[in-house]
Amino acid sequence: QVQLVESGGGLVQTGGSLRLSCAASGRTFSSYAMGWFRQAPGKEREFVAAIRWSRGNTYCADSVKGRFTISRDNAKNTVYLQMNSLKPEDTAVYYCAARWGDNIYVTSGYNYWGQGTQVTVSS
Numbered sequence: 001q002v003q004l005v006e007s008g009g010g011l012v013q014t015g016g017s018l019r020l021s022c023a024a025s026g027r028t029f030s031s032y033a034m035g036w037f038r039q040a041p042g043k044e045r046e047f048v049a050a051i052r053w054s055r056g057n058t059y060c061a062d063s064v065k066g067r068f069t070i071s072r073d074n075a076k077n078t079v080y081l082q083m084n085s086l087k088p089e090d091t092a093v094y095y096c097a098a099r100w101g102d103n104i105y106v107t108s109g110y111n112y113w114g115q116g117t118q119v120t121v122s123s
């Protein structure tokens with residue numbers, strides 16, 4: 001079965017950086033899209049970024065474009081989210097997700113989820 005395990009969250013000051021990791025296991029992900037989502041207190045979960053596992057194409061939400069970068073390491077079966085220039089509004093629980101079908105512009109339909117990792121940005 002698919003397992004996604006996030007790590008790398010924490011407390012950082014405004015303007016700082018964090019790198020989240022998502023270790024994926026349970027199957028071959030070559031035909032999958034991998035995504036990062038986040039949910040702040042009292043808000044709905046929102047799409048952050050996605051990557052096509054096979055070719056590495058990426059797509060980011062406008063709110064993080066230019067600050068966040070999604071990437072993957074095939075050898076380690078791990079997806080990363082490098083977050084720079086963090087803002088207090090980036091504070092949320094960040095979730096890694098996977099979906100069969102590698103159209104990264106479709107931000108719904110993710111059916112495998114990790115447990116989440118907390119990111120807190122202090123002002």
